Amino acid sequence: xxxxxxxxxxxxxxxxxxxxxxxxxxxxxxxxxxxxxxxxxxxxxxxxxxxxxxxxxxxxxxxxxxxxxxxxxxxxxxxxxxxxxxxxxxxxxxxxxxxxxxxxxxxxxxxxxxxxxxxxxxxxxxxxxxxxxxxxxxxxxxxxxxxxxxxxxxxxxxxxxxxxxxxxxxxxxxxxxxxxxxxxxxxxxxxxxxxxxxxxxxxxxxxxxxxxxxxxxxxxxxxxxxxxxxxxxxxxxxxxxxxxxxxxxxxxxxxxxxxxxxxxxxxxxxxxxxxxxxxxxxxxxxxxxxxxxxxxxxxxxxxxxxxxxxxxxxxxxxxxxxxxxxxxxxxxxxxxxxxxxxxxxxxxxxxxxxxxxxxxxxxxxxxxxxxxxxxxxxxxxxxxxxxxxxxxx
Amino acid sequence: xxxxxxxxxxxxxxxxxxxxxxxxxxxxxxxxxxxxxxxxxxxxxxxxxxxxxxxxxxxxxxxxxxxxxxxxxxxxxxxxxxxxxxxxxxxxxxxxxxxxxxxxxxxxxxxxxxxxxxxxxxxxxxxxxxxxxxxxxxxxxxxxxxxxxxxxxxxxxxxxxxxxxxxxxxxxxxxxxxxxxxxxxxxxxxxxxxxxxxxxxxxxxxxxxxxxxxxxxxxxxxxxxxxxxxxxxxxxxxxxxxxxxxxxxxxxxxxxxxxxxxxxxxxxxxxxxxxxxxxxxxxxxxxxxxxxxxxxxxxxxxxxxxxxxx
Numbered sequence: 223x224x225x226x227x228x229x230x231x232x233x234x235x236x237x238x239x240x241x242x243x244x245x246x247x248x249x250x251x252x253x254x255x256x257x258x259x260x261x262x263x264x265x266x267x268x269x270x271x272x273x274x275x276x277x278x279x280x281x282x283x284x285x286x287x288x289x290x291x292x293x294x295x296x297x298x299x300x301x302x303x304x305x306x307x308x309x310x311x312x313x314x315x316x317x318x319x320x321x322x323x324x325x326x327x328x329x330x331x332x333x334x335x336x337x338x339x340x341x342x343x344x345x346x347x348x349x350x351x352x353x354x355x356x357x358x359x360x361x362x363x364x365x366x367x368x369x370x371x372x373x374x375x376x377x378x379x380x381x382x383x384x385x386x387x388x389x390x391x392x393x394x395x396x397x398x399x400x401x402x403x404x405x406x407x408x409x410x411x412x413x414x415x416x417x418x419x420x421x422x423x424x425x426x427x428x429x430x431x432x433x434x435x436x437x438x439x440x441x442x443x444x445x446x447x448x449x450x451x452x453x454x455x456x457x458x459x460x461x462x463x464x465x466x467x468x469x470x471x472x473x474x475x476x477x478x479x480x481x482x483x484x485x486x487x488x489x490x491x492x493x494x495x496x497x498x499x500x501x502x503x504x505x506x507x508x509x510x511x512x513x514x515x516x517x518x519x520x521x522x523x524x525x526x527x528x529x530x531x532x533x534x535x536x537x538x539x540x541x542x543x544x545x546x547x548x549x550x551x552x553x554x555x556x557x558x559x560x561x562x563x564x565x566x567x568x569x570x571x572x573x574x575x576x577x578x579x580x581x582x583x584x585x586x587x588x589x590x591x592x593x594x595x596x597x598x599x600x601x602x603x604x605x606x607x608x609x610x611x612x613x614x615x
Numbered sequence: 616x617x618x619x620x621x622x623x624x625x626x627x628x629x630x631x632x633x634x635x636x637x638x639x640x641x642x643x644x645x646x647x648x649x650x651x652x653x654x655x656x657x658x659x660x661x662x663x664x665x666x667x668x669x670x671x672x673x674x675x676x677x678x679x680x681x682x683x684x685x686x687x688x689x690x691x692x693x694x695x696x697x698x699x700x701x702x703x704x705x706x707x708x709x710x711x712x713x714x715x716x717x718x719x720x721x722x723x724x725x726x727x728x729x730x731x732x733x734x735x736x737x738x739x740x741x742x743x744x745x746x747x748x749x750x751x752x753x754x755x756x757x758x759x760x761x762x763x764x765x766x767x768x769x770x771x772x773x774x775x776x777x778x779x780x781x782x783x784x785x786x787x788x789x790x791x792x793x794x795x796x797x798x799x800x801x802x803x804x805x806x807x808x809x810x811x812x813x814x815x816x817x818x819x820x821x822x823x824x825x826x827x828x829x830x831x832x833x834x835x836x837x838x839x840x841x842x843x844x845x846x847x848x849x850x851x852x853x854x855x856x857x858x859x860x861x862x863x864x865x866x867x868x869x870x871x872x873x874x875x876x877x878x879x880x881x882x883x884x885x886x887x888x889x890x891x892x893x894x895x896x897x898x899x900x901x902x903x904x905x906x907x908x909x910x911x912x913x914x915x916x917x918x919x920x921x922x923x924x925x
Contacts, residue, residue, distance in 0.1 A: 281687035436680070436688075442644055451642055451661045491863060
C-alpha cells in the first residue's frame with residue numbers, strides 16, 4: 223500500500239481535493255448559492271449533538287447562579303431589587319435595558335433601588351446585531367452606575383447561539399459583555415483567566431437549559447420572601463434578573479435557538495431564554511471550562527491527512543485488484559465519514575477541542591469524484607507524456 | 616476478633632446509611648404537606664429532610680423543589696400524593712404550549728398517522744387538562760377560563776356535571792358583585808348573548824354555577840368583556856412583532872393570544888392558520904387539542920373529521 227508511486231499519486235489527488243474544498247469553503251461568503259449550502263450545514267452543527275446528549279436527564283443544578291423572573295413595571299422591578307438585596311447576594315445582574323425615561327414614580331423608585339449598590343450589573347445593547355443596529359443604553363447610565371454594565375448582544379451563528387464575545391471594541395472604547403462584567407466583580411481570578419485567553423469569540427460550553435438553574439418566577443419571589451426561604455438561596459450568589467418562563471408555553475421574547483434544541487422536531491422552535499444563555503456563559507467562566515476551537519488551517523491539515531490516507535487506500539485497491547465496484551467505494555466513503563465524525567465528536571467530548579467540520583466534510587464528500595477526474599487526467603498524461611500512474615493499466 | 620469488629624462496623628455503617636434522609640426540601644411554593652402512612656400530614660417547610668417511607672401531598676398551584684444527596688434536583692408541581700420511594704422515577708412534568716404540541720404532533724405524525732379521535736383524545740387530553748385555569752375549589756368550571764378576555768357577541772359557558780339531577784343555577788356577577796344574570800339551567804352548558812344579558816357593557820364580570828344538590832362550593836371566576844376595536848388591533852400588532860410568514864410564527868401569535876387569555880381570538884386565528892395550510896394534519900391535530908383544552912368538543916370533532924375525510 224505504501225509504495226512510493228501510490229503515495230505520490232495520493233498526495234497529488236489529495237492536494238487537488240483539498241484545494242477544491244478550500245475553494246468551495248471560501249466561496250460561501252461571496253456567493254449566495256454557496257452560502258446557502260454552508261448555511262444549511264452550519265445550521266445543523268454536529269457538535270450540537272454533544273450538548274443535547276451531554277446533559278440529557280441531568281437533574282444537577284448550578285447553585286451559584288439563581289434566575290429571577292423580572293417584573294413588568296419599573297416600580298415593581300425596584301421592589302424586586304430591594305427584596306433581593308436584603309439577602310446580600312454577591313452580584314445582581316439585570317438582563318434588561320431601561321432605555322428611556324417612563325413614568326416619574328417608576329423611574330424614581332428604580333433609581334432609589336439601584337443607588338449605592340455596587341453589586342448591581344446593568345445591561346445595554348451594543349447594537350452589533352443586524353436586526354438592532356443601534357446602541358441602546360439605560361437612561362441612568364451616566365448618572366448612576368456606568369462602570370457596572372455590560373452588553374447583552376449575542377453572536378448569532380446564523381440563528382443558533384453557539385459563541386459569544388467577552389469583549390468588543392467600538393468607537394475606540396473597550397466594551398465588556400454583561401457576563402464578563404459579572405465575572406470581573408464576582409471572581410477577579412476567573413475574569414483574568416478569561417481576559418488572558420484573548421479570544422475575540424468564545425464557544426459557549428452549555429451545561430443545560432432552565433432546569434440547570436434555580437429559577438424563581440416573579441410571584442414566587444414574593445412568596446419565598448414572605449416565607450423567608452431566600453436567605454440560603456441568595457446569600458453570596460449571582461442573581462440574574464431577567465425574563466424567562468420555567469414551563470411552556472414559552473413567550474418568544476428574548477428566546478433563542480441553542481445547540482440544545484431537540485433535533486426530533488421537524489420544525490425547530492427557539493428553546494433558550496437570553497438569561498439562561500448568560501447563566502451558561504457564567505457557569506463556564508466560573509468553572510474555567512472553556513472549549514477550544516481549531517483554526518481553519520488546522521482543519522484543512524486534518525482534512526488533508528484523512529483524505530490522503532483514504533485516497534492512498536483507494537489507489538492501493540485499484541493497483542491490486544483493479545477498479546473496486548462503485549457501491550463498495552460509496553460504502554467505504556460513508557463509513558469513513560461516520561468514523562471521522564465520531565472521532566472528532568469524541569475529541570470534543572474529551573478535550574473540548576472543536577474542529578471546523580466543513581473543510582473535512584467537503585473534502586470527504588468530493589474526494590471520490592476528484593479521484594475519478596484525476597484518473598482520467600493521469601491516463602491522458604500517461605499516453606501523451608509517459609506520466610507514471612497506477613491507472614495506466 | 617478483628618473480623619467480628621469489621622463485620623460489626625459494616626453493619627452499623629449500613630444501618631446508619633439506610634436511615635439517612637433521601638431528600639431535603641429546597642423550596643416550597645404553596646400548600647405542600649408530608650406524612651407517614653396513616654398519620655396526620657404536616658405542612659412542609661424549607662430545609663426539612665424527607666425519608667423513603669413518607670408521602671408528599673402537593674396541592675393545586677403548589678410546587679416543591681427537592682434535592683437529593685447527590686445534589687440532583689427534583690420538582691413536583693402536579694397536584695397529587697407522591698410516595699417518596701417512587702420519586703426517583705419522576706421527571707419534571709411541563710405542560711405543553713401550542714407550539715410544543717404542534718411540533719410533537721408533527722413528529723408523531725410520522726410514527727402513527729392513523730389514530731382515531733377517541734384514541735387521540737385519550738392520548739392527549741389528559742396532558743392538556745391541567746393547563747386550563749379553573750375555579751379553586753371544585754374545578755368544575757370549564758369555560759370561560761379565569762381572566763378570559765373576549766369581545767364575542769355570545770359566549771358559551773361550559774362546566775362539568777356536578778349535580779346528579781343536572782339542575783343548576785347559572786349566575787353572572789358584575790364587578791360590584793351585583794347579579795346580572797341568574798337563571799336555572801338543565802345542562803352543563805349555556806350560551807349567553809352578551810348584548811342582551813350584559814347590555815353591551817364592557818368590563819369585568821364573574822360567573823359561577825351552583826348545583827341543586829349541596830356539594831362543594833365553587834368560587835366565581837372572572838372574565839372580561841372588551842370592545843371589538845381593541846380586539847381587532849391585536850393580531851395586526853402581533854403580526855408586526857412576530858411575523859406571519861410561516862406556520863411557526865403564526866403559532867407563536869396563537870401562543871401570545873392564549874397567554875393573554877384572548878381565547879376566542881386565538882381560536883379564530885388558529886382556524887385561519889388551519890385553513891391556510893390544507894393537508895397539514897399535525898397542524899389540525901394541534902388545533903383539535905387546543906379546542907378540546909377549552910371544552911369546544913364539537914368543533915374539535917368536526918375538525919378531526921376533516922382530517923379523516925381528506
